[in-house]
Amino acid sequence: MPRFAANLSLLYNEHPFLDRFAAAAADGFTGVEFLFPYAFAVKELAARLQTHGLQQVLLNAPPGDWDAGERGIAALPGREAEFQAGFARALEYAHALDCPRIHVLAGVLPPGADPAACHETYLRNLQWAGAQAASAGRAVLVEPINTRDFPGYLLQTQAQAHAIVQAVGAPNLQVQFDLYHCQIMEGDVATKIREYLPTGRVGHFQIAGVPGRHEPDVGELNYPYLLDVIDEVSAACGWDGWVGCEYRPRRGVVPGATREGLGWLQRRSG
Template identity: 50%
Template sequence: MIQFAANLTMLFNEFPFLDRFEQASKAGFKAVEFLFPYGIPAEDIKAKLDQYHLKLVLHNLPAGNWDGGERGIACLPDRIEEFKTGVAEAIRYAGILGVGQLNCLAGKVPAGADRAELHRTFVNNLRYAAAELKKAQLKLLVEPINQYDIPGFYLCSTQQAISILDEVGADNLFVQYDIYHAQRMEGELANTITKYLDRIGHMQLADNPGRNEPGTGEINYPFLFRFLEKIGYKGWVGCEYKPATDTLSGLSWMTKQLK
């Protein structure tokens, strides 16, 4: 049975953030994920997780000025110290919240940037982060993101991510494979997942086009769910999609999966 986690940044967002834990539990979820916890005291989030018996399976490292349009800073040469400070803060939150893996967003390529320098910065930052996370017994993830939704995002394909994993050489570094982003950039979902199954630490889903719930677009999710079970994927699948209407109305696709 596939294990689904509610992405509380995207789902139940008709409710204040700390109220979404209750809503996720009522909907049948046993686990949650979200982008960033840093604006809320970790102890308050932990209390909600405990109250509703939810497991936190993922959150991101700090990713710069999100509201200002930044989507990560890990590849930016002038933000290395900020990145390292963010790693420490993420580890502190992870220790309180009990999450076992953190996602690192590479960031967008600045105009006129030296691609070789961006690559060196990203690799060195990942080596640093992986080593720090390993001390805390945490996994580090990197996520390829499609360049239609985020033009200029540095890490945009599974193969690029695997090449970087090989170069970094850390045994606690894995790919976060987002089915929606992969479909937009490269397709070939089943074969890619099979090829890199042991390098994938977490998965996320949304349908395409629209980034809404499964069943609203072109991706054959019934096949993919059966396929993931067949090949023995053991991780979580985060539901990181925009409900086409409201969250509860959009959950009918997974009723059988959650039971």
């Protein structure tokens, strides 16, 4: 059965961020991920992981000016120095938290941007990041993201992401396969799991219900079946990664909202 990690940026929002580690552990999670840890002292985060017996499985590199609508800068020409400084900071956090994976957001293309120049910038930045991460024993992940949530996002499909990984050629560059984004942009999710997981290029999965990005037992995706597919293909190819639970509880930010929505996980585990 896949190992499930709680995404603490979206789950347990009824608690202050630093209290979400305890809440996740109390509900049986052994792994956690989150988006951007940089507002918190790394020693504090490491202490929470240790206290609650949790493994940090994924974090994101700095995305640029998130509040201004930026969703990554790796593909933005002229921002290379900022990207490198941000990635170096991500490596510091990954080292201190013993986190093996860093997701690099590609970015939303600004109006009038040259797509070819952005593509080349993205490749160069990933080559640099891959080399830096390899020296530190970390993997770099890229993720196709749907353009309904992130209009204009550079990387949109599994085929694009895998082509990028192949073009860069770094052994520690992998794809973050989010079933929610894949369903919105492409569909045919089970076939894509069967196609791409055996390649060795998938480093991490994430799940959420479609279309509302709530619990995976709500919406149009048949997650019991899809998780069985991941189980089956993983057993055949030796994949032993994590599945991140990156969804918003349907009950919102109210006490117990996350725990009450974990029936799908209890059924899976039981």
